[in-house]
Amino acid sequence: MTSSTLPSLFGDEPEKPAASEAASPPAVPASAPEKALKAPEPARPHEPSIVDAGYGASSIEVLEGLEPVRKRPGMYIGGTDEKALHHLFAEVLDNAMDEAVAGHAKAIWVELDKDGYLSVRDDGRGIPVDPHPKYPGKSALEVVMTMLHSGGKFSGKAYETSGGLHGVGISVVNALSEKLEVTVWRDGFEWRQSFSKGHKLTDVEQVGPSKKKGTLERFLPDPEIFGAEARFKPARLYRMAKAKAYLFRGVQIFWKCAAELIQDQTPAEDKFYFPNGLADYLAERVKDTETLGDIFSGRVERKGEAGAVEWAVVWSGAGFGEHDGFCQSYCNTIPTPDGGTHEAGLRAALTRSLKGYAEMTGDKRGGLITAEDVAAYAGIVISVFIRNPEFQGQTKDRLSSSDAQRLVEKALADPFDHWLTSAPKQADRILQFIVERAEERLKRRKDKEVQRASATRKLRLPGKLSDCARQDAIGTELFIVEGDSAGGSAKQGRNRNTQAILPLRGKILNVASATGDKARQNAELSDLGLALGVQPGAKFKDTDLRYERIIIMTDADVDGAHIASLLITFFYRTMPGIIRNGNLFLAMPPLYRLSHGGKTFYARDDAHRAELIAKEFKGKKPEIGRFKGLGEMMASQLKETTMDPKTRTLARVTLPHDEEDVQDLVETLMGRKPELRFRYIQDHAEFVTDDLDV
Ligand SMILES: Nc1ncnc2c1ncn2[C@@H]1O[C@H](COP(=O)(O)OP(=O)(O)OP(=O)(O)O)[C@@H](O)[C@H]1O
Numbered sequence: 105m106t107s108s109t110l111p112s113l114f115g116d117e118p119e120k121p122a123a124s125e126a127a128s129p130p131a132v133p134a135s136a137p138e139k140a141l142k143a144p145e146p147a148r149p150h151e152p153s154i155v156d157a158g159y160g161a162s163s164i165e166v167l168e169g170l171e172p173v174r175k176r177p178g179m180y181i182g183g184t185d186e187k188a189l190h191h192l193f194a195e196v197l198d199n200a201m202d203e204a205v206a207g208h209a210k211a212i213w214v215e216l217d218k219d220g221y222l223s224v225r226d227d228g229r230g231i232p233v234d235p236h237p238k239y240p241g242k243s244a245l246e247v248v249m250t251m252l253h254s255g256g257k258f259s260g261k262a263y264e265t266s267g268g269l270h271g272v273g274i275s276v277v278n279a280l281s282e283k284l285e286v287t288v289w290r291d292g293f294e295w296r297q298s299f300s301k302g303h304k305l306t307d308v309e310q311v312g313p314s315k316k317k318g319t320l321e322r323f324l325p326d327p328e329i330f331g332a333e334a335r336f337k338p339a340r341l342y343r344m345a346k347a348k349a350y351l352f353r354g355v356q357i358f359w360k361c362a363a364e365l366i367q368d369q370t371p372a373e374d375k376f377y378f379p380n381g382l383a384d385y386l387a388e389r390v391k392d393t394e395t396l397g398d399i400f401s402g403r404v405e406r407k408g409e410a411g412a413v414e415w416a417v418v419w420s421g422a423g424f425g426e427h428d429g430f431c432q433s434y435c436n437t438i439p440t441p442d443g444g445t446h447e448a449g450l451r452a453a454l455t456r457s458l459k460g461y462a463e464m465t466g467d468k469r470g471g472l473i474t475a476e477d478v479a480a481y482a483g484i485v486i487s488v489f490i491r492n493p494e495f496q497g498q499t500k501d502r503l504s505s506s507d508a509q510r511l512v513e514k515a516l517a518d519p520f521d522h523w524l525t526s527a528p529k530q531a532d533r534i535l536q537f538i539v540e541r542a543e544e545r546l547k548r549r550k551d552k553e554v555q556r557a558s559a560t561r562k563l564r565l566p567g568k569l570s571d572c573a574r575q576d577a578i579g580t581e582l583f584i585v586e587g588d589s590a591g592g593s594a595k596q597g598r599n600r601n602t603q604a605i606l607p608l609r610g611k612i613l614n615v616a617s618a619t620g621d622k623a624r625q626n627a628e629l630s631d632l633g634l635a636l637g638v639q640p641g642a643k644f645k646d647t648d649l650r651y652e653r654i655i656i657m658t659d660a661d662v663d664g665a666h667i668a669s670l671l672i673t674f675f676y677r678t679m680p681g682i683i684r685n686g687n688l689f690l691a692m693p694p695l696y697r698l699s700h701g702g703k704t705f706y707a708r709d710d711a712h713r714a715e716l717i718a719k720e721f722k723g724k725k726p727e728i729g730r731f732k733g734l735g736e737m738m739a740s741q742l743k744e745t746t747m748d749p750k751t752r753t754l755a756r757v758t759l760p761h762d763e764e765d766v767q768d769l770v771e772t773l774m775g776r777k778p779e780l781r782f783r784y785i786q787d788h789a790e791f792v793t794d795d796l797d798v
């Protein structure tokens with residue numbers, strides 16, 4: 105049983121399911137009993153549920169024979185849509201192919217009749233018709249057609265490498281067909297048996313003597329399952345049949361279709377025979393592509409044991425249409441769209457040989473090449489035939505047999521070495537191209553690393569950034585703190601989740617005081633920009649900003665004001681967008697601590713102190729302490745007075761509307777008189793008491 109309907113040999117997408125069946129979940133087969141599929145009416149509260157009452161041993165059903173297939177077709181063919189419908193063809197065709205790959209069939213005939221019946225015939229051994237030893241009164245043919253998990257591919261005796269695995273394929277097709285007739289030519293006779301919806305209509309009958317051999321299945325999919333409008337699509341069947349022929353060069357597939365069913369370019373009759381197998385396919389596929397050399401193709405059979413590998417590989421500097429590269433892989437003619445061990449083996453072999461070739465020709469850069477570089481611009485088709493393939497999961501989409509990797513790697517090694525050395529010009533061109541891809545990849549990785557490092561830049565910043573945990577800018581704050589000791593208190597007093605701390609050394613800032621250009625040149629200050637995530641000048645983008653607020657937190661004294669003004673100037677000169685957008689703030693640490701009789705208040709400045717004494721202490725004489733700097737405050741004090749959004753005061757830095765006033769501002773800030781700057785900040789700060797976020 106294979107679940108992948110569409111061989112991707114032609115690189116086309118599965119057709120869209122017909123509108124009537126496109127609905128998901130898949131349409132409920134009309135034959136399924138209503139009660140099993142409808143949700144029970146919700147029971148009213150406190151009333152015993154009818155459903156519960158009826159749920160006993162007798163509710164547990166065991167589906168027998170082919171019933172489960174008709175009841176849950178999705179489990180066997182992936183749905184009831186057009187893809188699932190065509191999967192019926194894949195099952196029957198796979199069985200015929202298995203017979204061909206086993207060396208017993210040379211030809212397969214596919215025919216779609218105008219009444220919608222699809223026939224697949226092969227000239228293989230014919231399904232055995234003699235009585236089955238385990239099921240008296242039943243022929244092997246009947247067993248195979250009506251019982252799940254019956255087949256000749258479990259032991260590897262009748263078939264060495266088969267696409268069939270589970271012994272369900274043909275029985276599923278039978279279950280889902282309104283009518284199915286099998287004809288077997290075998291042992292000098294023609295035999296026939298017919299079925300409907302999985303039930304036999306007749307016993308196996310001997311029709312008459314015949315010298316032919318092989319099997320013919322002629323069936324009509326059941327409209328009860330697939331819908332009254334469901335029809336096989338000639339173009340799709342044609343593609344599937346053709347794709348199979350490429351995969352096994354020992355088979356001829358004859359195609360025939362009732363002309364009245366064809367609405368496109370699909371021929372009514374055709375013959376598929378590709379003596380060069382995959383090489384033919386790849387040549388057809390890349391006929392309009394400029395390639396870097398010839399197709400490297402071959403076929404190797406494992407000596408002594410069952411197993412074979414066939415491949416075709418070509419490189420193109422410009423890629424293949426939509427894709428830079430592609431890889432189509434098959435195991436026992438079953439497509440494996442998710443790749444697996446056979447693909448890995450092929451990539452490993454190609455890579456090793458290319459590296460070896462580079463070494464031999466003295467190109468040291470060969471060491472850079474990885475399998476990804478080799479495959480990135482390659483068109484690859486690979487097909488393996490192995491015994492007992494293991495697939496990952498139910499779907500046969502990915503091959504996991506480690507055996508396949510070894511087989512492929514070994515098979516390709518010598519042929520590829522030879523191919524490279526026998527046409528050195530071509531080999532050099534391919535190697536050169538792949539080496540360039542490797543160098544590009546390394547460069548991209550380096551760029552990325554630099555980007556990542558500059559995003560945090562913990563160690564290279566002036567001082568040390570303690571970032572906040574939240575990745576998103578929204579609700580986050582960066583405190584730019586004067587000095588390491590203040591930085592320490594701030595780190596303890598912060599909310600780790602949303603508040604980041606960047607201590608700066610005053611000395612660095614002084615360097616910036618001369619001119620804006622110098623500031624920009626100052627490597628450490630531009631590091632600050634990198635910590636913020638933004639770039640200075642024209643490249644500034646406010647969406648890059650890593651924090652919602654940037655808060656300058658300096659001592660509440662003249663020096664602190666100086667540093668703050670330098671920083672404001674720096675931002676104004678290099679990234680004014682931060683100020684314009686209102687992202688820049690000044691923290692307002694207190695200058696005084698006033699306490700009396702268990703009450704404590706903090707005052708920003710002298711005026712504030714006087715105000716508090718009058719208002720809060722009503723003429724009493726509170727104890728007054730003066731903070732010499734932020735670093736002197738205990739972390740909890742710093743948090744309460746300056747950092748905690750619930751209790752702090754922030755001043756937003758704004759720009760005057762007038763351009764001239766802006767010049768004044770800059771002059772004031774940059775001027776030689778520190779008092780002026782301090783005053784300016786005091787005057788122009790827009791106080792924000794916020795308990796917005798966090
Ligand atoms: N065209 C054929 N010629 C000879 N034997 C066949 C043919 N088709 C089916 N059989 C026999 O019938 C068995 C059952 O086929 P079926 O498709 O149900 O299962 P399978 O091919 O073994 O596994 P899978 O479920 O993976 O397809 C096969 O194993 C094979 O022995």
Ligand SMILES: [Mg+2]
Pocket residue numbers: 105195198199267268269272273274
């Ligand atoms: Mg099968």
Ligand SMILES: [Mg+2]
Pocket residue numbers: 247248249251252253254255271272273274275276
């Ligand atoms: Mg079966």
